[in-house]
Amino acid sequence: MDSETSTRHDVDLLERVLLDRNAEPTNISLSLLEDITNSFSDDHQIGSGGFAVVYKGIVGKGVVAVKKLSKTFGLHEDKFHKEVECLMKAKHKNIVRFVGYCSDAQGRIADNKGKFVMADIRNLLLCFEYVPNGSLDKYITDASCGLEWRERYGIIKGMCEGLLHLHEKHILHLDLKPSNILVDDQMIPKITDFGLSRCLDKEQTRDITSKLYGSLGYLAPEFFFSGEVAFASDIYSLGVIIVEILTGKKGYPEDENVVENWMNRLEGSDQRDTQLEQIRVCIKIGIECMDLDPKKRPVAHHIIDRLDKTASTIETGISGSSVEQKVSFLKDQYFQGESAKLSPEYLRKDIGEQAETEQQGQEDALGDQWSLWEAEYAKQNGTPEVAIISSTNSGLLNRLNNLDIFNKKAQRNYIKYCGPMLEKALFVKLFKMGEFKSILKDEYLLRKDDFGEVYKGMMGNCMVTVRKPSDGNMLNGKGFAHEVIIQSKIIRRNIVRILGCCLESDVPMLVYEYFSKVCLDDVLHSKDKVPLDLGMRLIIAAESARGLAYMHSHAYTTILHGNFTPGNVLLDEDYWPKISDFGISRMAGKYYEHTQRIIGDIAYMDPVYLQTGCLTEQSDVYSFGVVILELLTRKKATHADNNSMVRKFLENHWQGRKSTELFDEEIAVTEDLDLLHCLAEIAVKCLNFDVDLRPTMTEVAERLSVLSKPHEQWFTN
Known part of the structure; x- marks a missing residue:
């Protein structure tokens, strides 16, 4: 042949x-x-x-x-x-x-x-x-545009059925994300990319891995701490995708906002009520799938059962001809925890219009009965937040519309940002919103940056600093809670310690120990320059390097700073440094995320991060290199004019020239020039455009420790 x-x-x-x-x-x-x-x-x-x-x-x-x-x-x-x-x-x-x-x-x-x-x-x-319509990530939008709800619901249900099949075959996918869900010309979803998948034995339910693979933002949190993967790991990823399909973004959404957005989109639709109920069920499933405790996440076949029952349950349960039948049905749902069905808009259409045509006495009797149900529910569940409706003649519709079950803003935010989990953390204190009234005032504002505002004030008998992040910058609730718990365990002399947080506001506020209102940026660049000899500068550099190295290599888990600048190096009256605002970039969503939105001072940002959107330990190394140059020159790094200070040092290095003329005259004495050139060499290595050739922060800290050793006695006397 x-x-x-x-x-x-x-x-x-x-x-x-x-x-x-x-x-x-x-x-x-x-x-x-x-x-x-x-x-x-x-x-x-x-x-x-x-x-x-x-x-x-x-x-x-x-x-x-x-x-x-x-x-x-x-x-x-x-x-x-x-x-x-x-x-x-x-x-x-x-x-x-x-x-x-x-x-x-x-x-x-x-x-x-x-x-x-x-x-x-x-x-x-x-x-x-070949699947012609590409991957799901191309179709992710909020409720205002994009796919109709029918198509989104079909995609959610199809994903769940595909995942159920995998789990029945004892297969863990381990990399579920929108780019790994293909959609065909009928918008039928198809799970793809099994490069990280594992086949379990029939008796096996979980596995352990020592290597970090997968896509951050979709990986289950237990993977980071124990390396454990199980069916619940896929369920977590599924929950993130469901929320994205509903809202256009990852995170823990407010149920009411999601429903309201879809109500506007579905206005005039014949299937509006059924579709809104499907939306409520899907958002609840998505949030349950993202529960921090893997044991509390639903399993795939239970999810399918709930999706299958949704439409038939609504049609059967609300088909009664009287207010009594409808309220009775909603009572059953209420005691099952389906409080989303009690939204004013839903009740106004399904109960209120009919109630207005019936006798007032019947309506009042039903309202009284509803109050008894509420009291019974509160007693059974120990939930004092449930509003008890009084048996006044305000009318059933008004009483239902005023119902505020689990709907108070503080309570929602407490749950959203994982208050129960943070309460169990040994070193985290949860503060009440009222404790900040005397602090969040203009006269106590220390500084303001891209991440929010920082205030100084008294909390009880303790002086603290409070960071009030910018609206919308916070990571999802579980990511935020993990970050706070991790950082609360860090007690180091060169790192500002986090004490706790307040979860009652829409964006959580962070409370830190008060160390100083003076930062390295003030000392180096204020109009009234403070004398700063070489020994002080070496100690500041060495201790800052030790702090970064510890967070990268020795902490409970790797923590990136993501915004290391002289403004985040605080100094006490003896110029002892402490690094502040560790991990704020992670909480603001910069951690290992590809994004076109740049947060922070661009003059200190790694060019590789600016190109790729991927933040790593080497990004902090680059920022540290810029700060060393500021200590050497007492000139401020700026993005204007292509950051001329950094550029000149790099050009001198590439051409084999010394940078003596750039050193600050205060420290550029003949006997110290060799040491200054050593510092400049460390900085230039940190600034290498090839991230693989940059030193680690541990290596930088060790080198600076040697250079600063003769000067440490000044701080111990």
Whole structure:
């Protein structure tokens, strides 16, 4: 059989497999995959990620997607085999269909230390059905535009059914996110990308991993602390996606806001009531899926049951011909915790209009009965916040409209930002909003930046600083709570300690120990310059480096600063430094997130972060390098004029010149020039555009410790 005939035969075979949905995935030759993708040409590329590139392949009259796995990320063949194992088991309408695979080794001549040797090059490829409408992330919008609710509900239900199938097959996906949900021309969702998936044994319910893989923002929080992955890990990711489909963004939304936004969108729809109830159920499911406690998250088949029952329950339960029947139904729902059904808009349409036509006596009697139900519920659940409706003649509709069950703003925010979890933390104090009235005044404002405002004041008998973040900057509730708990455990002489927070406001306020209102920026750049000798500057640099190094390498978990500037280095009367505002960038959503919104002072920001939106430890290293240059020159880094101070140091370094003329005259004495050049060298290494060539903060701290050692006695005397 000649080559052309063989290729035609292989194409026909692959086309038959593609057309027969019951056909098993098949082994596909590398030459065929090269042929149908035009040798993996750029014009056939339809997607890429950290582990693979995806190409469109033309197979007769059909189309496939060919995933070519990268070998540059330590992907071993056994990992490829595990992915194939998962794909072979996963056959469902809501999972992208697996068509075939290729594991091909070819001998290639390679240069090995000057000697040419024959090496085996392994090509690992997967072939799938082609899904024409791309991934779900292209369709994520808020309720004001984009997909209709019917399509969104279908996508949510389809995702849940696909995930249920995986879990029934004992498969953990472990990388659920909108970009890994494809949608076909009928808007049917299909779960894809099983590169991180694991097949569990039948008796196995969880697994442990020591490596961080997946997409931050969708990974379950327990993964960061224990490395544990289980079915509940996928459920957490599912919850984040459901909320995104409902609202257009990740996070913990206010139920009322979500419903109100969709009420506006659905105005005039014949199915408005049923669809609003579906929305309420979906938002509740999404939030439950994101519960911090994996044991409290629902399982996939329970989610499907609730989605299936939603429409029929509403139609059956609200179909009674009298107010008594409708209120009775809502009473049952109320005692089951379905308080979202008691919104004024819902009740006004479904009960109020009918109640207005019935006798006042009947209405009052029903209102009295409702009050008794409330009292009974409050007694059973120990919930004093439930408003008890008095048996006055205000009318059933008014009493229902005034009902405020679990709806007080402070209570909502307390739950939203995980108050119960923070209450259990040993080193976190939860403050009441009333305690801040005497502090949040203009005369006590210390500073204001892109992250919010910082105030100084007395809290009881203790002097504190309070950070009031800007509206909308906070991370989701669980992320915020984790960050506070992690930082509360850090008690270091060079880091400002967090004492607690207030959860009653729309954006939580953070309370820190009061250390000083003077910062390094004030000392270096104020009009009335304070004398600052070289020894003081070395101590400030060394202690700041130790603080950053500890948070990067020695804390409970890696904590990034994300906004390290002279304004965040506080100094006491002896110029002893403490770093403040650790992790504010994480709470503001900058941590490992790709975003076009830049928060903070751009003059100190890593150029790699500005290009990619990915914040890492090396981003803090770059910022630290800029601060060292300010200590050397007493000149302020500015983004204007391409940050000339930083640029001049780097140009001198590239051209092999010393930067003596840039040093501050106060410290540029002949006997200290060698030491100053050492400092400049450390700074330049921190500023390297190649992040892999930058030192770690631990290495920087060790080097600065050696340089500052002779000057430390000044602080201990």
